[in-house]
């Protein structure tokens with residue numbers, strides 16, 4: 520492609536070192552989509568005849584089919600996907616093919632391809648996020664009475680509904696979905712026409728190209744356009760955060776599925792056995808999801824470090840953005856899909872949850888609240904209940920096994936209605952504030968999520 524200026528062939532080791540077609544072949548579809556639009560703009564500017572434009576489009580579509588069907592022969596010597604396609608096109612249709620690269624550089628071409636590619640993947644990942652959200656909402660809806668201890672510092676804290684716990688994840692996955700939607704706005708700028716660095720002396724209608732490709736905006740500054748990869752960094756960050764959230768959910772599921780907790784049962788289809796220990800049923804899906812978050816973060820770091828030292832404008836270092844971004848896409852899509860299946864197949868042991876939540880210590884704060892409602896300042900109430908907890912531990916008896924007289928030894932503000940506070944269902948259902956886990960609130964939240972996820976897949 521650049522033979523004019525050179526007297527010698529590129530050394531084979533250099534070809535091997537600089538090629539990217541072994542992985543950027545994945546861009547073939549968007550590369551062809553971009554070239555078809557570019558050809559239309561060239562024709563509009565009178566630089567291609569309508570026949571030439573049509574010939575280019577037809578042959579590019581044929582090449583696309585061949586690649587899809589695995590019949591296309593990629594050549595490493597042609598470096599990347601752009602030159603592989605262009606060279607095949609020219610070999611087939613001659614002069615018209617040789618005109619396609621007019622007023623275009625691989626620098627604006629790769630920027631366009633990446634934007635088209637990430638725009639599609641953003642949409643696909645948002646759909647997968649919604650699928651996982653739906654699975655979580657459905658699991659929450661299946662167990663409306665499952666009360667379990669909520670944990671802070673991984674110590675039993677206060678009773679919550681398991682549905683509330685699951686909906687917490689639905690909430691953060693919603694922010695992931697929003698974040699990708701927001702990132703999509705910055706992906707959605709059309710860079711073609713920026714050339715190698717300084718546009719072109721040949722004027723193409725950039726807005727026309729943008730329209731053909733469904734971009735609401737064209738990029739403003741050609742130097743920025745060929746070297747900007749912040750939309751890739753943002754995208755990789757969004758994927759890393761999804762990975763981190765799956766990792767946290769995994770941590771909960773691994774813990775809850777242990778014999779010690781025994782709060783959920785993972786399905787056989789989503790667990791693996793041990794080659795040695797016949798009794799084992801291992802939560803490998805959760806563990807791998809947790810493990811892969813490291814890899815996703817690594818991919819983000821790799822790009823950030825690549826970008827850090829780059830002078831304006833395009834530098835070949837930027838080619839190193841592809842493998843991390845492809846890897847993160849593959850991993851997150853697989854993880855989201857397997858997770859949706861695993862959640863849907865998970866069983867909940869509401870009886871064990873309720874048993875664990877029966878630990879009367881969980882209602883210590885509720886007792887302090889009771890005293891506050893009976894005219895004791897909170898700090899004082901906190902201390903009184905603290906002493907009561909110590910007494911209960913010494914006695915090895917829960918609050919529910921104490922008499923009113925015993926309660927009154929700690930404060931004369933306790934009355935016979937104190938025992939109502941110790942009722943678990945009542946304790947949950949009196950948490951009625953916005954965002955709190957009363958059964959009514961959680962049921963309403965489930966309904967609201969169902970509506971959101973129905974409308975906005």
Ligand code: ARG
Pocket residue numbers: 539599625626629835837838839
């Ligand atoms: N394979 C290159 C990349 O991924 C395409 C652009 C190459 N441009 C160039 N002037 N060598 O960034």
